[in-house]
Amino acid sequence: MIPIAKPIISDEEVEEVVKVLRSGFIAQGPKVAEFEKKFAKYVGVKHAVASSSGTTALHLALLAAGIGTGDEVITTPFTFAATGNSILYVGAKPVFVDIDYDTYNIDSSKIEKAVNDKTKAIMPVHLYGQPADMDPINQTAHDHGLKVIEDAAQAHGATYNGKKTGSLGDLGCFSFYPTKNMTTSEGGIITTDNEDMAEKTRVLRSHGESKRYNHVVLGYNFRMTDIAATIGIVQLKKLEKFNEKRIENAKYLTKHIDEINGIKAPYVSDNVKHVFHQYTVRIKKSNRNKLMEFLNNRGIGTGIHYPKPIYKQKVYQEFGFNSSCPEAETASSEVLSLPVHPSLEKVDLEKIVSTLKEASNIIGLS
């Protein structure tokens, strides 16, 4: 089976974890501080604050941005549920704006219309590793005094006009879940140039402590462990290489997929570096599940990112969300992610391409 995702953990990560286990510092300690410093430098921001997951990073970022009950946050419905959930956790309401057909990211031209007196922030997601169209998003935010919180969970090392994700808004949030471009097992991080917001996230992630046993606000235990951070330090050194391999794999797939009728390869905007967290193609709705089954039966793992816009999930329906985002709804019935991760060998890529060609002949995809 060629899996849809596979973390690369080498002896170095294993040895570093063993050292941490032997050090006695196994919860948040010096390794977390070192990882934060290195990650901030990599992204090109002044501060990075590590957390227990991408979800808790989003939660902390929203709190630090002052978002709370009665506020609205504009976001995309075509993302992992954590994006919307984090907004609900702080008592705010996600307002879903439709996506762009080509990039699957929030359609920046539709944001302005969704702004009202309750709007406090925009949370774009850099979906599949391709940055959202940040210039118009930041302009709209600037015009209306809104905060911009990037959900960069899928876009470590991606750039927009040469600047890294996580440095493009007021706050950036990353996930280090094992399927991501780099991992810490579970883990997340918040990036920002704003000292005040960085400090707020630091306090909130550890029970609102300004110093030991001095609780100044109601906080959480959203801390990262040194065990996770030490994996992150090693993985960060390899991130550029991992990303280059993802990009090279994507190039190979696109070159061949462009020759197959009925499969649309991913579109890459001119001004971005797309780091291919996912390589997601588009096929007619009536063929998507047939193609998925065909590939799976021949040992090729696939994924559907995502099978429905968030507002169609049961929990959101029960909350009374009744948004209508036609592009997101169509995309959710047409997208299919193929393996693109850096552990793929040439033979794996050849097998993926030849199986797609076979599927095109047998199923007829156009």
Ligand SMILES: Cc1ncc(COP(=O)(O)O)c(C=O)c1O
């Ligand atoms: C777009 C997006 N946002 C948020 C998250 C949440 O990250 P985590 O799973 O680390 O909590 C993920 C990852 O799963 C994601 O893909």
